[in-house]
Amino acid sequence: METNKKVLVFIPEFPVLTETFIERELSKLVERNNVDLVVFSLKKGTGHLSENLRTKVLYQRLGFPDIFGILKYTFSHFDKISKIYGDLKPGSHNRLFLILKSIGYSLKFAIQKPDLILSHFLSEPSTIAMISSEILGVPFAISAHARDVTVTYEYAEKKAGEAKFITVCNKSAYYFLLNLLGGNNPGNVYLNYHGVDSGRVMREALGGIKRPDKYLILSVGRLTEKKGFSYLIDTAKILKDRGLDFVCYIVGFGPLYQDLKRQISDLDLEEQVKILGENKGLSNSETLGLMKVSDVFVLSSIQTAEGDVDGIANVLLEAGALSLPIVATDAGSTCELISDGETGLVVPQRHPNAIANAVEMLLTDKSFASNLRKNAYARVISGFDSSANIVKLEELINQ
Numbered sequence: 001m002e003t004n005k006k007v008l009v010f011i012p013e014f015p016v017l018t019e020t021f022i023e024r025e026l027s028k029l030v031e032r033n034n035v036d037l038v039v040f041s042l043k044k045g046t047g048h049l050s051e052n053l054r055t056k057v058l059y060q061r062l063g064f065p066d067i068f069g070i071l072k073y074t075f076s077h078f079d080k081i082s083k084i085y086g087d088l089k090p091g092s093h094n095r096l097f098l099i100l101k102s103i104g105y106s107l108k109f110a111i112q113k114p115d116l117i118l119s120h121f122l123s124e125p126s127t128i129a130m131i132s133s134e135i136l137g138v139p140f141a142i143s144a145h146a147r148d149v150t151v152t153y154e155y156a157e158k159k160a161g162e163a164k165f166i167t168v169c170n171k172s173a174y175y176f177l178l179n180l181l182g183g184n185n186p187g188n189v190y191l192n193y194h195g196v197d198s199g200r201v202m203r204e205a206l207g208g209i210k211r212p213d214k215y216l217i218l219s220v221g222r223l224t225e226k227k228g229f230s231y232l233i234d235t236a237k238i239l240k241d242r243g244l245d246f247v248c249y250i251v252g253f254g255p256l257y258q259d260l261k262r263q264i265s266d267l268d269l270e271e272q273v274k275i276l277g278e279n280k281g282l283s284n285s286e287t288l289g290l291m292k293v294s295d296v297f298v299l300s301s302i303q304t305a306e307g308d309v310d311g312i313a314n315v316l317l318e319a320g321a322l323s324l325p326i327v328a329t330d331a332g333s334t335c336e337l338i339s340d341g342e343t344g345l346v347v348p349q350r351h352p353n354a355i356a357n358a359v360e361m362l363l364t365d366k367s368f369a370s371n372l373r374k375n376a377y378a379r380v381i382s383g384f385d386s387s388a389n390i391v392k393l394e395e396l397i398n399q
Contacts, residue, residue, distance in 0.1 A: 004036040007397060008114035010105075010129050011121075014039055014057065015047035017281055018222050018252075021169075021194040021314045022120060022143075027053055028197065028390045035397055038112050040105075048204075048284050058112075062104045070104045077135075084134055088155070098124075099131060106132035114138055116164065116397060121148040122156065122177070130159055139164040141396070146311040146332065147226075149173040156180045160189060165396045167192040170311030170333035192393060193312070195386035198321040198377075205322065206289030215246035215363050218294040218324075220287055220315045221301070223254030223279070226308045228300035228329065230256075230263060234352035235300070235359065237267045244360065248273045248298075249290060253281040287315075291322045296362045296369070299328040302349045312337055312384075320380035325369040327358040337384065343376040 007029075015023040027050040030037055039053065042061040049057070074081050081099060088095050109117060109132055117140040119129035126142045133140035141164045150173060160166060160181055165188045168174040174191045178184070217236075221227040229250060236248050250260070250273065257279040264273045276282055282290075291297065297319040303309035310332040319326055320337065326344035328334045329351075340346035345362065347354035362369040 004034060005115040005397060006036045006038070006113060007116045007118050008109055008112050009037065009039045010109075010117060010119040010125055011039065011041050012125055013043040013045045014041040015049050016045040017047040017284070020047060020284055021196075023047055023050065023053070024197060024200070024386065025194050025390065025393070026056075028386055029394070030056060032390065032394065034394050038114070040109065040112070060108055062101065066104045066107075069107055070100050073103050073107065074100065080135070084131060087158075098127065102128045102131035103135060106135040110136055116141060118143065118397070121145065122159065122166075123148045123152040123154055126159060127154045130155070130162060133162070142166045144168045144173060144177065146170065146173050147308050150176050150307045150309065153177075153180070160186050163188060165190060167393065167396065169194050171336055172309065172333035173311050190392070190396065193384055193389050194314070195384040195389040196314070196317040196321050196380060197386045198381060201288060201318050201321045204285050204288055205292050206285040209286070209289040209293050211293040212247045215244065215296075216294045217246055217248040217296050217298055217359060218251070218290055219248070219298045219300065220251040221299070221313065223252045223256040223260060223275075225256070226301055226304050226310065226331075227252070228302040228331075228349065229260055231302070231350055231352050231355065232298060232300040233260065233263050233267065233269065233273055235298075235355040236269050236273045238352055238356040239359065240269065240272055242356070242360070244363070246272065246363075249294075250275045251277060251282050251287050251290065253277060253279045288318060288322065291319055291324050294324060296359055297324045297326050298355065298359060299326070299334065300355060301329055301331045301334070303331050310334065317380055317384055320376040323373040323377045325362045325373050326376055327355060327362065329355075337379060338376070339379075342372070343379045344372055
């Protein structure tokens with residue numbers, strides 16, 4: 001009887017509150033039971049962990065005792081390690097330290113006897129997976145996303161040449177990677193959306209959320225530059241000056257928390273704009289519950305000067321699955337989901353007046369907003385259903 005392939009998923013932190021799509025995808029893989037999955041993580045995150053993953057996750061990182069095993073392996077396989085060192089082009093990091101770290105983790109991976117190492121991110125985690133693959137003689141694959149492709153990528157050509165496959169979850173990052181590879185697909189780079197389980201989103205949305213007695217505008221994301229929350233706050237000022245009776249909830253945490261609080265205060269918007277969660281965010285169930293009772297969802301993201309930008313933000317898929325009218329900027333791969341005037345309203349980045357006009361339109365034209373929300377739901381179901389997209393990932397693993 002043929003047994004399932006053993007897949008070791010390597011991810012630095014798990015589960016991450018702002019990366020729910022990864023947790024949900026792995027949960028779906030376990031649910032389908034066509035691969036034998038183990039998640040190897042260095043740090044326990046604060047996100048929700050599905051019941052079927054609780055026995056599948058190992059939290060381990062290198063410590064002082066591992067030094068002896070690393071040195072022993074290095075000296076007993078000196079020729080192999082020398083070749084690996086020579087094959088790595090000098091980069092911004094210490095190649096020797098990176099290889100020694102990879103040896104340590106490969107020794108830990110070996111205990112699990114994987115048939116495949118699947119690493120998230122085209123940055124250092126997949127570099128460790130690539131080196132471990134060569135040490136163990138086990139194939140590796142990569143699930144790439146957004147910033148890890150456009151900003152923090154490492155050894156893209158080498159990884160594309162050696163990986164069993166690389167999946168990228170949005171067209172913006174997909175074509176960026178192909179450009180890094182000289183404009184040609186080597187045959188193992190695939191566009192594959194993570195998608196969303198709309199039924200699960202509905203089940204997880206917390207009921208009984210009390211909403212304010214005025215228009216409720218909602219936005220969700222890490223409090224970082226690329227999410228563009230400063231422009232959303234400027235939008236709130238415009239809407240206040242127009243006399244609109246509303247409150248805007250921002251759900252998230254991150255390094256810009258104090259800066260955004262200061263901006264809210266400087267613009268005298270304490271009654272209109274609230275950052276929920278005291279810089280710790282809210283649980284996914286609470287956030288989804290807020291989506292259910294909101295009047296409009298706004299994603300004001302931008303592309304930063306260094307090239308950091310969203311792919312298809314998971315919160316957009318969730319908002320669509322909950323039939324919430326959406327206003328989004330034209331950053332990243334947003335327009336793969338939101339078509340202006342059809343599944344939402346798309347406005348230019350860094351343009352608070354345009355955001356304000358779009359929000360006001362959806363709040364005041366209920367018939368138009370209703371059509372957009374229905375179309376957004378249909379688009380999510382037809383093109384971004386995780387149950388369909390997970391099949392392609394399984395096929396790549398098992399081919």
